[in-house]
Amino acid sequence: MKTIRKYFLCLVVMILVCHTGKAYAVQRVVTSHIISDVWYENIFLIADKVDGMATKNFTVQVGGGVDSVGGELLYNFPNWYNSKFAPKLFYEDINSDGLKEIIVALISGAGSGVSTKEIHVLNQLHDPYRRYEEAPVESINDAVKRFVKMEQNGNEIAIQIGKKKYLVDYLKFGYYTPVDRPGVGSIEDYKPENGVLYGYTTVFVSIPEASIGSLKVKYHWDGKMYKAESVTFSEA
Known part of the structure; x- marks a missing residue:
């Protein structure tokens, strides 16, 4: 065969x-x-x-x-x-x-x-x-803008998704000189899992290599487009 x-x-x-x-x-x-x-x-x-x-x-x-x-x-x-x-x-x-x-x-x-x-x-x-x-499919960046808020306070990164709040100390990763606010979009992926389309992106604090975790975007078909219905965060 x-x-x-x-x-x-x-x-x-x-x-x-x-x-x-x-x-x-x-x-x-x-x-x-x-x-x-x-x-x-x-x-x-x-x-x-x-x-x-x-x-x-x-x-x-x-x-x-x-x-x-x-x-x-x-x-x-x-x-x-x-x-x-x-x-x-x-x-x-x-x-x-x-x-x-x-x-x-x-x-x-x-x-x-x-x-x-x-x-x-x-x-x-x-x-x-x-x-x-x-x-049409909603982009990962647009989904993150709708669902996620990220702030930096000293060495602490706060990630707010709905009522769920994650606090991450980037110093424990060895990143001592972050130069930008936390961001996403430089590392992405899409794949279906068990009949559901997911998108993935890395959360970083200065450059793409300085990762503190990742966001997982869950999509659903609303009859017109594949739109994000939820986002979850996993610490690196």
């Missing part, structure tokens, strides 16, 4: 690049993929390779290669851009409708102590034919 899947993936790449009989100015590559036991649930994330490890002009392909029986669904997203490393790809029902969503986490920024993400969710619909439609 693994050998067949590897062959199938290579075949898809060759078809996508060569089926027109023309040479591309850029190289089309499969950046991420999910191979299922049924061909119509194979998911391929395809993009143009830019300088280094960056990719752009994404296509989400649902189903087998272009010659598969029944064809496949293609969704083009020319404005998607991934700066470094492979995007994360998930296929999971996160709105409790019994249909799996395609979740794509692109890397919007990467460097020393920095890893920011850009989340895209394609809701699966049957009306009556199967299709996917991109749904």
Whole structure:
């Protein structure tokens, strides 16, 4: 089975690049993929390779290669851009409708102590034919602004989330010279867990490496968008 899947993936790449009989100015590559036991649930994330490890002009392909029986669904997203490393790809029902969503986490920024993400969710619909439609997602930063208040008083960081208040002494981490107020956003991640979409970000006191903990954002589908419904803090 693994050998067949590897062959199938290579075949898809060759078809996508060569089926027109023309040479591309850029190289089309499969950046991420999910191979299922049924061909119509194979998911391929395809993009143009830019300088280094960056990719752009994404296509989400649902189903087998272009010659598969029944064809496949293609969704083009020319404005998607991934700066470094492979995007994360998930296929999971996160709105409790019994249909799996395609979740794509692109890397919007990467460097020393920095890893920011850009989340895209394609809701699966049957009306009556199967299709996917991109749904808006509230950003981690916007969710934190709505739910979290952070203040610095001397060497103590106060994090207020609703009625819950966390007090963290940053001196115990060995950070003796914080230069800014506590902040978030330089290190982010998104992933589904047990049918729920979560976002993560690090709380830091001066630079991204000076972490005192992390915030976990829980999302829910409100019928129009994936909106944060709660945030929790975990001390490092």
